[in-house]
Amino acid sequence: MNILVCLKQTFDTEERIVVENGRVKEDGVKFIINPYDEYAVEEALRLKEEHGGEVTVVSVGPSRFEEAIRTALAMGADEGILADDPALFGDEYTVAKVLAAIIRQRPYDIILAGNQAIDDGSGQVAVRLAEELGIPHISTLTKLVVEGNQVTGYRDAEGDVEVVQGTLPVVVTAQQGLNDPRYPTLIGIRKASKKPITRVTAADLGLNPDDIRPRTKVVDTFLPKPKQAGKILQGELQDQVRELIQSLRTVDKVIG
């Protein structure tokens, strides 16, 4: 089975965001595999263990993304592809076209990705990729079963679970709860350093940067107004509760 995983490197979830000159500062930040993509990597490895085959990690981003790809290789993926040519960077429209161009050059049965990245949180790229490739997708899965050609995805839909069936090839996206990603072992880390990571450019993919130019632009980035710490209620617990409910009803008017 040819298994592809789309992966993005993101800030660690515990990082605070600092904005300088209208941009998010990256200095000194700890980077991780986007947690949703990490579920996708883990699920890919489980599919490989069950069905055999190869897991290839595909990524579009700056050269620092290599570290995230190495982590996936240390977890057990077989090879990586990184499009780190700045001519290939842009918005979700661009990235989906670049991923599609990479993936069209290869055989694939299933493509896994996170349902969104924790930085931009737009949740577009994997779905756009499926549409670019002209194959179906099933998104936000908390369980995936592949039997022969048949794919069953358990989709988290606002708390309900939809059991969705389709056939390979397919794009599936991971929701948290899909699995518990493994940690790389020492042997895995050692092996990863010898696994291939191929870097690709616009020329390699036959893409004209003008054909994939972004459709959107960010005009400003800012922090929300800091929330003022409020009131710690005092006195007997019963009185605190009474005061709280009184305030919520009459001052804030958020309860009927």
Place this chain on the structure above:
Amino acid sequence: MAKNVLVLADVRRGKLRNVTFEMLGAAHRIADGGEVSIAILGHGVEALAEGLGAHGADRVFVVDAPELEHYTPDAHRKAFMECVRAANPDILLFAHSAVGKDLAPVIATRLGAGQVSDVVDIEGTGDSLTFTRPIYAGKAFTKVQVTEGKVVVTVRPNNLTPAEGDLGKAGQVEKLAVSFGPQDLATVVKEIVQKTTSGVDLTEAKIIVSGGRGVKSAEGFKPLYELAAVLGAAVGASRGACDAGYCDYALQIGQTGKVVTPDLYIACGISGAIQHLAGMSNSKVIVAINKDPEAPIFQVADYGIVGDLFEVVPMMTELLKKELA
């Protein structure tokens, strides 16, 4: 300049969700004199088409078919593209919900269009629109413009305001017949397991009662559900509570998990890790109940009670039962 706007109605369990009216209100404002249309897709949904003129719709397209009973991207793409042909929109609005979030990138790709996701504010009208959206789950925000082509947007529930009063638009209902081929039925929904007990959905809830590690067990969520029932609230959880197995991951609020902006967020036994705060700190009013007075959650709370949630939450439930009776 006038622009045509097409809204996808957000239908859940046979009803239009509020975000539908929020989108219509926004559509009316940004159309700048252009035509506002709404598409209603589903099975047995014709009755939902009535009265939408008051909310700002000039035209109401209905595609009613058994193939649309449950959401699948391919069948909904086929049906929605028929509405696009009929409405000829410049701007397309979807809810940032289970359906809208999934269908919007499909349509954007078909139209070769840019998409702005999870929008909380829209400034400007016609062809000069600026969208505000959270990044890092609300730790920061960006303002985004679409530079060319059609504009596809997903809108976060609870943030845009519906039109006030009756807009008196025609709301003319047009049924579209769509035939579905095998390629439109590439995936099928076999079964739906309804897990949300209260029926109040986290992302659209006006009030959320949320539990963390301090809830201590799955049974520990019981008083939270009782409080939620009195308030008509949804129940959420922190990653700590989900990782500990006290509740389903579907309830998780935070940078991984759902990002919510209710009117009232009641955090019970939640310490307030940065990744949780990112998912809820833009709520209008935050109440924190925690035994530890040093818990970071108090830094973002409007009201804090330092105490045991197993004492405080039942007291709140009892008092509210009396007051709201």
